[in-house]
Amino acid sequence: xxxxxxxxxxxxxxxxxxxxxxxxxxKLANSLDIDFSEEQNEELKGVxxxxxxxxxxxWGNTSVSEEQFTELMAKKNTDxxxxxxxxxxxxxxxxxxxVLNFLKEVEQPFALGSASKNARMILEKVxxxxxxxxxxxxxxxxxxxxxxxxxxxxxxxxxxxPEDCIVFEDSVAGIQAANAASMISIGIGEKETLKEAxxxxxxxxxxxxxxxxxxxxN
Numbered sequence: 101x102x103x104x105x106x107x108x109x110x111x112x113x114x115x116x117x118x119x120x121x122x123x124x125x126x127k128l129a130n131s132l133d134i135d136f137s138e139e140q141n142e143e144l145k146g147v148x149x150x151x152x153x154x155x156x157x158x159w160g161n162t163s164v165s166e167e168q169f170t171e172l173m174a175k176k177n178t179d180x181x182x183x184x185x186x187x188x189x190x191x192x193x194x195x196x197x198x199v200l201n202f203l204k205e206v207e208q209p210f211a212l213g214s215a216s217k218n219a220r221m222i223l224e225k226v227x228x229x230x231x232x233x234x235x236x237x238x239x240x241x242x243x244x245x246x247x248x249x250x251x252x253x254x255x256x257x258x259x260x261x262p263e264d265c266i267v268f269e270d271s272v273a274g275i276q277a278a279n280a281a282s283m284i285s286i287g288i289g290e291k292e293t294l295k296e297a298x299x300x301x302x303x304x305x306x307x308x309x310x311x312x313x314x315x316x317x318n
Contacts, residue, residue: 104316105260106203107251107278110214110237111145112270113288115191115226117216118145120183125156128176134160146215146271148244149173184218187225195304200231202309208316209233211254213267215244234258245273248281255281266315272296284315 111117122141129136134156144152153173157163164172203210211234212219219237223229234257236250243249255262267278270288275297278285286301287294294300301307 101206102316103260103264104208105255105258105265106208106210107213107254107258107265107267107283108210109267109269109271109274110212110216110219110222113268114193114196114212114228115187115222116193117180117184117187117222120180123183124176124179125152127179128153128172129156129160132157132160132162132164132172134162146245146273148215149176151244181218181221184222184225187222189227192226192228193304195307198309199304199307199312200228202312204231206313206316209258209260211236211258213250213254214238215241215250245271246276246280248277251277251281251283255283269297270294 108114111121118141121144122138125141125144126136136156140159144155147155150173153169153176200210210232212223212232214237216222217238220229220235223232223235234254236254236257240253241250251265251267252262255265258265263282265281265283266286267274267281267283268286268288269275269278272293275285275287275294279296285297286299287297288301288303291300
């Protein structure tokens with residue numbers, strides 16, 4: 101059987117920590133008397149903490165000192181980690197284990213490629229940390245998606261050529277990064293939003309092991 105490399109984003113693909121980001125950002129925005137909606141939260145998906153806070157301040161027409169900015173970022177992260185600390189295996193998204201177990205069965209290596217600096221902690225909480233051959237997260241990269249750096253490092257660590265890698269992503273920036281790396285991009289979410297992906301599925305319940313097998317054999 102061919103060897104392919106499978107690379108998974110974390111937030112919104114393996115677990116849904118987006119809701120915790122939303123709660124933490126909302127708390128922060130409201131503390132500055134800024135309204136914060138779920139629609140606005142969508143715009144922060146896959147965006148760094150610095151850029152996210154800049155956007156929120158712009159939406160609220162608010163400016164803060166550099167010192168305050170740093171404090172706010174730390175506060176957001178503390179709140180977010182407070183939520184993450186309560187995570188369990190129940191938070192793994194439906195049918196993700198089905199795909200991971202199939203990849204293990206057919207001996208295909210897989211990696212994590214996430215911008216999150218908390219990725220290892222989250223994988224530990226949901227008891228998946230030992231399943232990934234490689235974990236590339238926000239502590240290993242200097243360029244954010246849509247730059248392909250995170251996926252190229254993961255491919256290198258899996259020892260698989262980029263063009264033989266398959267990426268699962270839920271953000272537009274992530275899909276663009278996968279495409280820039282010459283990898284097959286699989287969007288998890290809405291077709292209209294992720295139209296640049298090679299394939300789009302609503303979630304992992306729509307992904308069959310036959311489809312995964314086809315990706316390996318092509």
